[in-house]
């Protein structure tokens with residue numbers, strides 16, 4: 001018997017009647033792009049985060065791209081982020097014409113190391129884009145302090161951090177913009193693509209609404225150049241259903257993670273470190289292991305699925321040769337060769353957590 005890395009069908013099965021009714025509502029109205037379901041979802045997600053505005057778009061990447069544009073980033077500018085992330089964090093900067101500048105991570109949290117930030121700021125820097133990797137916030141207190149002192153915008157990549165918080169303040173409400181993804185595997189996932197931007201700035205929210213819809217405020221009058229980045233009505237209706245369950249799912253993730261923490265406390269792998277005051281939402285439960293690849297193979301041989309997030313830092317990707325001159329990022333390189341994500345999803349049976357932990361302990365002992 002095998003243990004999958006995740007099981008999206010488990011969640012869909014339990015919600016099927018609610019989802020069917022939501023889909024039927026959209027089919028009945030025919031409002032397939034934006035419309036009242038998307039508007040209602042924006043209001044409900046803004047309330048969930050404690051954000052003033054929420055602007056729904058058609059992917060997390062579009063959320064980052066449009067937020068960067070609203071922050072004024074463009075050709076001739078630099079935007080600072082990290083190389084230890086999904087490629088979209090960096091690609092969204094490139095999409096604006098600005099140059100991505102990469103700083104190393106804190107090895108405990110795998111998020112932007114604020115101590116490296118100031119040295120990377122130049123007169124061309126326009127914005128800072130921290131990534132809340134694996135479901136834990138980057139160290140936003142120091143990052144915001146540095147950004148304010150230098151007059152820089154902050155765009156949070158919260159694609160993996162729905163409901164995560166630091167000192168009671170949620171992801172998406174620290175920076176000028178919070179960018180969420182509703183890709184199906186995220187903690188809140190659509191049945192397709194989706195994304196959203198949070199902001200407290202009324203003017204920026206209005207600009208984002210235009211940017212996602214060809215720069216128009218009224219039909220066929222284009223005040224600014226924009227894009228087609230509108231959320232679909234079906235996704236809005238589906239996300240409204242799922243949002244009602246998100247807190248329960250998050251607690252179920254945290255419960256499985258706490259069990260892993262306990263079972264792996266004496267193992268040869270390093271369990272995730274949680275900063276004091278941080279609410280980690282465990283998009284991924286990622287451990288560090290000295291002989292990562294051997295451990296992964298040993299788990300696969302026992303029928304246990306794992307994931308690598310991420311094996312190649314962005315500036316070492318073939319497509320991103322222009323970033324190859326990035327100054328040394330030893331913590332990123334070490335993390336890329338040592339991390340492995342264990343199975344975790346809200347419906348995961350506790351029995352499976354026990355079996356995975358046992359397998360890790362046995363395998364890590366033999367591959368040392």
Ligand SMILES: *Cc1c(COP(=O)(O)O)cnc(C)c1O
Pocket residue numbers: 059060061062085086088089131157159160181182183193194195
């Ligand atoms: C998923 C993800 C994105 C991109 O979101 P999409 O909806 O797939 O475009 C951006 N950043 C991070 C950290 C992600 O995990």
